[in-house]
Amino acid sequence: MDISYEHANPRKGNESYVIRISENHVESTSCLLVDAGDGVDLDALLGADEHLSAILLTHAHLDHYKSIDDAHRHGAPIITSPDTAAVLNNVFTEGERRYDLSNTDQLLGRVEPISEWHDILGDSIKVHPVSTGHAPGACGFLIHISDGEQQVRILATGDFTGRDAAGYPGLEPNAYPEVDILFLTAATNEEMEAQLTEIVGEVTARTNAGSKTLCTASGLTGVHLATLFAAVEDELDVSIPVILAGHVAKLYDALGYDHGNVTSVPEFTSTAECFEHGGVTIAGPEVPVDGSSGRLFESIKDDASATLIQIQGGATEAKTQSDFAGTVSAHEFSNHPPEEVLSDVVESVSPIHTVIEHQQGDSLQRYKDKWNSFSWATGSEGEETLYRDGQYIAPPWVNTYIEQQVRNREGQVDTSRADAALLDAVEEIPEIGRRNDIDLSQEGVKTTAIKERLHIGSSPNTAGQEAASPDTNRNVEANHNRLYPTIGPELPEKSITRSSEIGLGDSDLKTSVEGLIDTIQPPGQTEIEDSRLQSTAREIHTEKTNEEESEPDAETGGEKTSEEDVKEQSTEHGTAELEATTVTQLEEQEDTSEKSSFTVEVDPAVRELARQHAEEVDNSLDIFVQSTVESYISDILRGTDAWADTAPIERSLDLEVDAALEELLARVATEKHIDSMEKLTLNLLKEAAGLDKEVREITLHDSGSLSAHLAAVAENDASPYETRNAVVEAALERVLLE
Secondary structure (H helix, E strand, O other): OEEEEEEOOOOOOOOOEEEEEEOOOOOOEEEEEEOOOOOOOHHHHOOOOEEEEEEEOOOOOHHHHOOHHHHOOOOOOEEEOHHHHHHHHHHHHHHHHHOOOOOHHHHHHOEEEOOOOEEEEOOOEEEEEEEOOOOOOOEEEEEEEEEOOEEEEEEEOOOOOOOOEOOEOOOOHHHOOOOOEEEEEOOOOOOHHHHHHHHHHHHHHHHHOOOOEEEEOOHHHHHHHHHHHHHHHHHHOOOOOEEEEOHHHHHHHHOOOOOOOEEEEOOOOOHHHHOOOOOEEEEOOOOOOOHHHHHHHHHHOOOOOOEEEEEEOOOOOOOOHHHOOOEEEEEEOOOOOOHHHHHHHHHHHOOOEEEEEOOOHHHHHHHOOOOOOEEEOOOOOOOEEEEEOOEEOOOOOOOHHHHHHHHHHHHHHHHHOOHHHHHHHHHOOOOOOOOOOOOHHHHOOOHHHHHHHHOOOOOOOOOOOOOOOOOOEOOOEEEOOEEEOOEOOOOOOOOEOOOOOOOOOOHHHHHHHHHHHHOOOOOOOOHHHHHHHHHHHHHHHHHHHHHHOOOOOOOOOOOOOOHHHHHHHHHHOOHHHHHHHHHHHHHHHHHHHHHOEEEEEOOHHHHHHHHHHHHHOOOOHHHHHHHHHHHHHHHHHHOOOOOOOOOOOOOOOOOOOOHHHHHHHHHHHHHOOOOOHHHHHHHHHHHHOOOOOOOOEEEEEOOOOHHHHHHHHHHOOOOOOOOHHHHHHHHHHHHHOO
């Protein structure tokens, strides 16, 4: 028996490949096509004595099925998971309309959903679906090939994550039997959890602020996001009405989801059916140029209080502020695991061969000799033999040490393998399916960041308030497309129109800032203190009234609670006693406020510069940062355009070295599992500078307003900062990097 593989589209996405199985007693070679992405040409790949036994479709993303109509032949079944099969009718219909997909009825007639072992060619070739996260309904495949006493097991991961995706469990490599050949999708994203948290946080914040929000995304991504917003409502008790429109709604319905806060609108005649203030509408395509999202965008593009959030999974050009009157943003969505998860999979599965997929060019080089496995990381065209007549074939470039290590393990596997043991192992393969409940942490969403953004569970001190009255922690409320800020201390009744186009010099924002400045108390006295002063006066007045007034007031029934009455009574019944009482209370409050503090996190390099600067001026780090931040906020409140030149920190390093040093650095980077020699060098420079990536915290002391002001700056739609950490970091950079 011979087993080989060939990349089916190495010059395109390189996610599709052919596995050839040639058995000694069969004249024709059986071929399995794993996915049929852009550029797959089986006319060129298959020989006259080869036939397509099956197409293994891992999931319904375009880059995995775009050529399926041209690739399908020989009456081959299209094997996939039950939930991917459930959406293919809608997916192929959309593909026919938008991407010139053809023969869709014939294709749908060959779809075979499987949830357990399935025979493709008698007992010789069997496949079993494997849960892989990544997208709703996605799966990989465990393939069992036997020819007499020769048995080979293959795991084809397809696109995968270790995290759940819309309730579908991620890949659990420890749950599967040891395999001989691993086809590993090596697409990675180190920032996915942060990106996902940012998307969920922004949508939640905008809907919580009462904005009419349009979130544009591709079909399955839209479904994925809808389940996360449903989980936010369940876990965090934050109301997020979700309306799904068009294709996204059809996929949601086909998958059988039923979340209480999600409304599905597959077809609509009026765009008004799809919007709700304080809710999010999800529709495709991911950039609103046509289709459902295009129609919906046109209906709100002149609404300054609306929000457009674009979730991009491909190389599309997002709408910008020049296209939209309200708040607009775009986010990358590439649901793949971090690099370290690839190593976890290889070490857990322990394959003899590892074939790298979904990578191209120089990015493939780092996988050669990376693991205790024969690593095929070429992305080359042409057939590569993995197994011939009972022998696993090593690639020509593998070093002697790795080959011996693999050969030793190969012998151990062969001596321990038996039919009964294999059957026992495959019985333990987890069933594929969806969890009953969506768990945000399992999905990769950082709930602590969402809570901080929405001030959920914040103590009074954290919010910069010692004792907020019941009406000082309300959510932002919407009224006729104008928003009234109702979080934190009571502000004057002035409305603020939310628009990301507002500049610090605009009259609307000046009015807002003036309103905020009007609420700032003189040093040493916060608004809370002022209200307590009045409250204390009322208490003293009431006590005096009860003791000395013998006749109740005819109109009020003996209760005088107006501010004028307080002043009058405090004058008549002992101003000195009132002053003594309030001074004592204010001293107690000052003592309490001095103990109130909170921590922020900034970039380690910024923190180290701040520490050095503080030492140079003979000051503590905390005091230096405190004064710097307070000065920064003061400039913002005065109307100074403090954030005009700020930009997020993006570190990179360009190296020009000779060939020998370049090779040496590349080898060291590979040994340390670092992506590139540039990143390795950057890490070494950080170490030389004494940077510790874990040391980020700075303590700030809150006299009653600093934390609230930081939060207000972060929440201002004209601000480029999303968190108070970012505001503090920008304040420090302004001073340290002058």
